[in-house]
Amino acid sequence: xxxxxxxxxxxxxxxxxxxxxxxxxxxxxxxxxxxxxxxxxxxxxxxxxxxxxxxxxxxxxxxxxxxxxxxxxxxxxxxxxxxxxxxxxxxxxxxxxxxxxxxxxxxxxxxxxxxxxxxxxxxxxxxxxxxxxxxxxxxxxxxxxxxxxxxxxxxxxxxxxxxxxxxxxxxxxxxxxxxxxxxxxxxxxxxxxxxxxxxxxxxxxxxxxxxxxxxxxxxxxxxxxxxxxxxxxxxxxxxxxxxxxxxxxxxxxxxxxxxxxxxxxxxxxxxxxxxxxxxxxxxxxxxxxxxxxxxxxxxxxxxxxxxxxxxxxxxxxxxxxxxxxxxxxxxxxxxxxxxxxxxxxxxxxxxxxxxxxxxxxxxxxxxxxxxxxxxxxxxxxxxxxxxxxxxxxxxxxxxxxxxxxxxxxxxxxxxxxxxxxxxxxxxxxxxxxxxxxxxxxxxxxxxxxxxxxxxxxxxxxxxxxxxxxxxxxxxxxxxxxxxxxxxxxxxxxxxxxxxxxxxxxxxxxxxxxxxxxxxxxxxxxxxxxxxxxxxxxxxxxxxxxxxxxxxxxxxxxxxxxxxxxxxxxxxxxxxxxxxxxxxxxxxxxxxxxxxxxxxxxxxxxxxxxxxxxxxxxxxxxxxxxxxxxxxxxxxxxxxxxxxxxxxxxxxxxxxxxxxxxxxxxxxxxxxxxxxxxxxxxxxxxxxxxxxxxxxxxxxxxxxxxxxxxxxxxxxxxxxxxxxxxxxx
Numbered sequence: 001x002x003x004x005x006x007x008x009x010x011x012x013x014x015x016x017x018x019x020x021x022x023x024x025x026x027x028x029x030x031x032x033x034x035x036x037x038x039x040x041x042x043x044x045x046x047x048x049x050x051x052x053x054x055x056x057x058x059x060x061x062x063x064x065x066x067x068x069x070x071x072x073x074x075x076x077x078x079x080x081x082x083x084x085x086x087x088x089x090x091x092x093x094x095x096x097x098x099x100x101x102x103x104x105x106x107x108x109x110x111x112x113x114x115x116x117x118x119x120x121x122x123x124x125x126x127x128x129x130x131x132x133x134x135x136x137x138x139x140x141x142x143x144x145x146x147x148x149x150x151x152x153x154x155x156x157x158x159x160x161x162x163x164x165x166x167x168x169x170x171x172x173x174x175x176x177x178x179x180x181x182x183x184x185x186x187x188x189x190x191x192x193x194x195x196x197x198x199x200x201x202x203x204x205x206x207x208x209x210x211x212x213x214x215x216x217x218x219x220x221x222x223x224x225x226x227x228x229x230x231x232x233x234x235x236x237x238x239x240x241x242x243x244x245x246x247x248x249x250x251x252x253x254x255x256x257x258x259x260x261x262x263x264x265x266x267x268x269x270x271x272x273x274x275x276x277x278x279x280x281x282x283x284x285x286x287x288x289x290x291x292x293x294x295x296x297x298x299x300x301x302x303x304x305x306x307x308x309x310x311x312x313x314x315x316x317x318x319x320x321x322x323x324x325x326x327x328x329x330x331x332x333x334x335x336x337x338x339x340x341x342x343x344x345x346x347x348x349x350x351x352x353x354x355x356x357x358x359x360x361x362x363x364x365x366x367x368x369x370x371x372x373x374x375x376x377x378x379x380x381x382x383x384x385x386x387x388x389x390x391x392x393x394x395x396x397x398x399x400x401x402x403x404x405x406x407x408x409x410x411x412x413x414x415x416x417x418x419x420x421x422x423x424x425x426x427x428x429x430x431x432x433x434x435x436x437x438x439x440x441x442x443x444x445x446x447x448x449x450x451x452x453x454x455x456x457x458x459x460x461x462x463x464x465x466x467x468x469x470x471x472x473x474x475x476x477x478x479x480x481x482x483x484x485x486x487x488x489x490x491x492x493x494x495x496x497x498x499x500x501x502x503x504x505x506x507x508x509x510x511x512x513x514x515x516x517x518x519x520x521x522x523x524x525x526x527x528x529x530x531x532x533x534x535x536x537x538x539x540x541x542x543x544x545x546x547x548x549x550x551x552x553x554x555x556x557x558x559x560x561x562x563x564x565x566x567x568x569x570x571x572x573x574x575x576x577x578x579x580x581x582x583x584x585x586x587x588x589x590x591x592x593x594x595x596x597x598x599x600x601x602x603x604x605x606x607x608x609x610x611x612x613x614x615x616x617x618x619x620x621x622x623x624x625x626x627x628x629x630x631x632x633x634x635x636x637x638x639x640x641x642x643x644x645x646x647x648x649x650x651x652x653x654x655x656x657x658x659x660x661x662x663x664x665x666x667x668x669x670x671x672x673x674x675x676x677x678x679x680x681x682x683x684x685x686x687x688x689x690x691x692x693x694x695x696x697x698x699x700x701x702x703x704x705x706x707x708x709x710x711x712x713x714x715x716x717x718x719x720x721x722x723x724x725x726x727x728x
Contacts, residue, residue, distance in 0.1 A: 028705045028722050031669045031678045036709035036717040038667050040538065040685040043369055043411035044343035045305060045455055047535035048115040048168060049525050051108050053095065053460040054419060055118050055149055056134040058484050059103055059509075061093025068126065068148035078124075078132030078148070081488040084471040084478040086132040090485070092121065092150040092158045099161040103484075103509045109165045111463060111518065112525025116162060117170040117307055119419075121145050121155060125179020125239070129275070135419070135481070136172060137309055138179035138276065140240045142293045156336045159301045168304035171297065175290050175322065176310040177276035181236050182248060184255065185229035192255040192262075192271050193227035200225065211282035211315045218283045226253040242293055250286050252278040268313050281314045291322045295329030298344055302337045303330070311348030311367060312357075319348075320366035345369070347413050351420070353377040356649055359401035362411070363694065369411040372454055374398075376415055380424070382549070383445045384431040385568050389549035392566075396453070396541050396551075398645075400653075400690045403682040410536060414454035416445050416462070422475030423459060425498045426468035430475060439465075439499050440617050443520050444568070447591065447619045450524035451564045452551065453539040460484065463518040464508045470495025484508040527589065531555070531623070533562050538663060538685040542577050548614050550576045554663045556685070559627040559713050561663070562588075567614040574612055579661045579713075580624040581607040591618030607661055631662035633710040638720040640706060643692065652727065654681075655690040656708035656720050664689070665711045673703040673724060681706075695727035702726070 060066070066089040070077040080086035095118070097104020108116060123141020124133035126148075136146075145155050162169045184190060196204045199219035210218045223229070230253040232239075232246065240246050257271030272278045280286050297303065306326075311319075323346060333340030347369035350361050355374045361367045378395040381387040399409035416424035428441050442465075449456045459480075466482050470491035473479030482492050486507050494502045499516045512518045528534045533555040543550040547569030553562045561580045580603055587599035592615035601622060603609050614620055636657045643651045656666050666689035669678040682691040689708070698704050704727070708720040 028671065028673060028724065029676065030719060030722060031671075031707045031709060033709060033717045033719065035669055035678065035680070036665070036667050036711040038680060038683055040665060040683040041406055041408050041410075042536050043407075043455075044345040045115065045168065045170075045347070045369070045413075046410050047528075047532070048455050049113050049450075049528065050115040050117050050170065050413070050455065050457040051111070051113040051460060052117045052415075052418070052457050053108075053119070054090070054135065054481055055092065055095055055121060056088055056090040056136075057481055058090045058460060059094025059097065060089040060485055061091050061096070061104075062150070063089065065091055065147055065150055068146065070126065070147075075127055078126040078134065080132075081483075082490075084473055084481065084489055084492075085130070087134040087148050088483055088488075090483070091148065092145070092154040094485070096154070096158045096161050099164065105158075105161050105165055105167060107509070107512070109167060110522070111512075112522050112529070113167065113458070114525075115168040115170060115304065117457065118172060120172045120174060120309075121149050123241075124148070125181065128180050133179070137174055139174055140179045140181065140245075142245070142290075143241050143296070156301060159303060160336060163302040169302065170305050170307050171303055172309060173294055173306045174309045175279070175281065175294075175318070176313045177273050177278050178240060178245060180272075180275045180277060181239050182230050182232055182251060182253070182277045184253070185231060188228070188255065190256045190272070190275060192258045192267060194254075194267075195227035197221075197227075198225050207280070207282035208315065210284070211287075211317050211321075213317060213320050216284045218285070221249040223248075225249065228253050228255060242289060244285065244289050250280050250283065250289075252280050254278070269315055273310055273313060278313075281318045287318060287321050288325070291325035292329075295326045296334075298326050298330035298341060299332050300334040300336055303341065303344070305345040305347070307371075308346055308348040308367070311361065311370070312350045316365060318366075319346075323366060323368075347371060347411075355395075355398040355401055356646065359398075362402055362407040363404055368407060369413060371418075371457070372412040372414045375412065375452075375454060376417070376421075379416065379445060379448050380427055382568055383441050383448065384428060384433070385547075386431065389544040389547055389566075389568070392549040393541055393544035396539065399453070399686075400684060400688075401651075401692055403684055403691045405680040405682055408682070410453055410455075412454045413457050414449055414452070415457040415459065416449055417480070418459050419480055420476055422477075422480045423462055423466055423468045425462070425465060425496070426475035426480065429467060429469075429496070434496075438496075439516065442498050442517060443591070444566070444617050444619070446517065446520055446524065448566060450521070450528065451534055451553075451619070451621065458521060461508060463521050464511055464515045465496075465498030465500050465517055466508070467496045467498060523589075531562065531588070533560070534564075537562075540579075540663065540686045543574060545574060546572070548572050548574050550574070550614075552578060552663070554685070556663075556665075556713065561624045561628065563609060563612075563622045564619060565612060565614045565621075566619045568617060571616045572614050574614060576609040576612055577661070578603055578607045578609050578624070579663050580626060580628055581605050583624050583626040585609060585622040585624050588621045588623055590620040591615050628662060628713045630714040630716075631660060631664075631712045632716050633662065633664050633712040633718050634659040635708060635710050635718060635720045638706065638708050638723050640693070640723055640725045650696075651692040651694055652725070653690055654693055654706050654708075655688060656710060658687065658689055658710055662712050662714075663687075664713060667709045667711070669707050669709070670698075671705040672698060673705055678707070693727075698727070
C-alpha cells in the first residue's frame with residue numbers, strides 16, 4: 001500500500017489551507033492552536049512501582065486454612081508444602097500482616113513500592129492434572145475468595161490496609177477460561193475440531209459477527225451446536241459460580257489448542273488453554289456475566305485495576321465491551337469502597353516479544369496497557385552482553401507504535417522475569433554468570449528497570465536474590481515460585497541466592513535488610529519519588545554506542561533535564577547530546593561508588609555533555625542545574641508514508657520534522673475531509689515526533705487531513721502544514 005499526498009493547496013503563514021484534488025479544491029480549516037495544550041497521555045498507573053506476589057508463597061498468616069477446609073488428603077486439599085506443585089499455606093492474612101508493621105504490606109511499603117499485584121484470589125478448581133491451583137489461575141468460584149487464602153473479610157482487610165498505606169491494589173483475573181470441569185464425549189478426545197458452530201435450528205453462523213461493540217444478541221444454542229459433545233460430570237454440576245458458568249453452552253467446546261499447528265486466529269480464541277474450559281466470550285451473556293462478577297469486586301473493594309491473564313485468547317472485541325462495564329461499576333462504589341474508583345484500569349498479558357503485536361492490544365483491542373515482554377527480552381540480552389546498546393535503541397525507537405489519543409509506551413508494565421518464564425537471576429545464570437558477576441549483572445538489570453520508561457514490576461523474591469531451578473523444575477513455572485517463609489521444598493533450601501547464602505531453614509524476611517538487591521531497589525524507589533521525571537517524564541534516546549546506551553528523562557513542569565547512561569561493557573568515556581546547552585550538570589547516582597561534590601560535568605554551547613565516564617556493567621545519572629532555554633519551535637515538514645520499518649504492518653507513519661533540540665510536545669490531529677472536525681490522534685513528547693495511523697480507523701476511500709501542532713518546552717506553539725492523504 002502507498003500513502004498518496006494530494007497536491008499542495010494555498011499556503012499562508014506556513015499553513016496549508018486547501019489541497020487540490022482531481023475534482024477541484026478541498027477546503028480544510030487548520031486545527032486550533034489551543035489543541036497544542038493537550039498533554040501527552042499518562043496511564044492511571046503511570047509512575048507506580050509494583051511488587052508482584054504469589055499469595056500462596058509469601059507468608060502464612062493462619063495455618064487453620066492451609067487445607068482450604070478440604071481435609072488432609074493432598075489430592076483433595078491440594079496442600080503439600082514439600083512439593084513445588086501444591087499449596088504451601090501462604091494467605092491474605094500473611095500478606096496483610098499487622099498492616100503498619102511486620103513482614104506483610106508494611107515491608108512492601110518500606111521497600112518503596114506504591115502498588116501490589118497479587119495472583120488471582122478467587123475460588124479454585126483445587127487439584128487437576130497432578131498439580132494444585134496454588135497459583136490461582138484455575139478459577140471456578142469467580143464470586144468467592146478461595147478458602148486456602150482466607151475469607152471475604154480477609155480480602156477486605158488486605159485491600160483496606162493497602163489503601164491506608166497508599167499502596168494501589170492490582171488483582172490478577174482470568175476471562176478466557178475456568179478450571180477444567182467440562183469433559184468431551186465421542187471420538188477424538190480433547191483434540192481440536194474446526195467444525196463450524198450451528199444455532200439451535202441447525203444454521204451455521206460465525207460468532208465474531210455478534211461480538212461487536214453495542215451488540216447484545218446471539219443465536220440460541222443447544223447440545224448440537226458444538227463441534228464436540230460436551231458434558232459436566234454430575235458430581236460437578238454446580239462446581240462453578242455464578243450459576244451461568246455451569247451451562248456448557250457458554251463454552252467453545254472445541255478441544256485443546258494445538259500449539260504445533262495453530263498459527264493464530266480462532267484456534268487460539270476457541271481452543272482450550274491446556275485443557276482449561278474456554279469461555280464463549282463472543283456471547284453477550286458470557287461477556288456481561290464476566291463484567292458483572294468482576295465489576296462487583298471493583299465496586300466493593302478499593303482496587304486500582306486488574307492484570308488480565310491470557311489476554312490475547314479472548315475474542316477481538318472483548319475488552320472494548322467488557323472493560324467499560326467494569327469501570328462503570330468501579331466508579332459507583334460500594335461496600336468497603338464507598339467513594340468508588342474513578343480511574344479503574346487494567347493491563348493484559350500477551351506473551352510475545354513482538355512490539356507490533358503488543359501495540360495492537362492497545363491500538364485495536366481496547367486494553368489500556370500490557371506487560372512489556374519486549375522490554376524484558378531486550379533488557380536481558382543487553383544486560384548479559386549478548387546484544388549491544390543498539391538493541392535498547394531499537395526497543396525504544398518502536399515506542400511510537402503505542403501512541404494513540406489514550407495510550408502510549410508510558411502505559412507499559414516493564415519487568416525482568418516472572419512466574420512463568422523464570423526469575424532474572426536464573427536467566428542470567430543460564431547465560432553463564434555466577435558469583436559476583438551474577439550480582440553485578442542483576443543490579444545492572446534493575447537499574448534499567450527502575451530508570452527507563454514504563455512502570456517497573458518486581459517479582460517477589462527477586463529483592464532477596466531468589467534464582468530458581470533448585471526444585472528440579474528449571475528456571476520457569478514451578479521453579480520460580482519459591483516460598484518467602486521457611487520452605488520445606490528441599491531443593492529451594494540449597495539453591496543459589498544472589499547477594500547472599502542459600503536460605504536453608506531461614507526465611508527470606510530475615511535477609512531483606514542485608515541483601516544488596518533489596519537495598520538497590522529501595523534506593524531506586526526513593527530516587528523515583530524524589531525525581532518524578534523517572535516515573536512519568538518523557539524519555540529521549542540520546543546515544544547508542546557499542547555498550548553504552550543513554551537517555552534523557554524530562555521534568556516538563558520544572559523544565560529540567562536528566563541524563564541516565566548505561567554500559568554493558570568495559571568502562572567507557574562518551575559525549576552525550578542533550579537539550580540543555582552551556583550548563584553545569586551534577587551527578588545524582590552511579591553504580592561503582594558514592595557520588596561526591598566533584599562529580600560534575602558541563603554541556604557545551606550545542607548541548608553536548610562531554611567526557612562522561614560510564615562504569616563497566618553499570619550506570620550514571622546526571623541532572624542539569626539550569627532549565628531549558630526558551631525556544632520558538634519550527635516544523636519544516638509533516639511526512640506521511642507507509643511504515644518504513646515494517647511495510648507489511650499496514651500502518652502509516654506520520655512524522656513532524658521539528659528543528660532544534662528543545663524537548664517539545666507534538667500533538668497530531670486528523671480530519672476526515674468534509675467533516676470539518678479535527679480529532680486527536682495522539683501526542684508525542686519525545687523526538688522523533690511520530691505517530692502511526694491505521695487506515696482501518698477511517699472510512700474506506702476517504703481523504704484524511706493531518707496536522708501537527710508543536711509546543712515548545714516554554715509554551716510557544718507553531719503548526720505544520722496540513723497534509724491530506726488517502727490510503728491506497
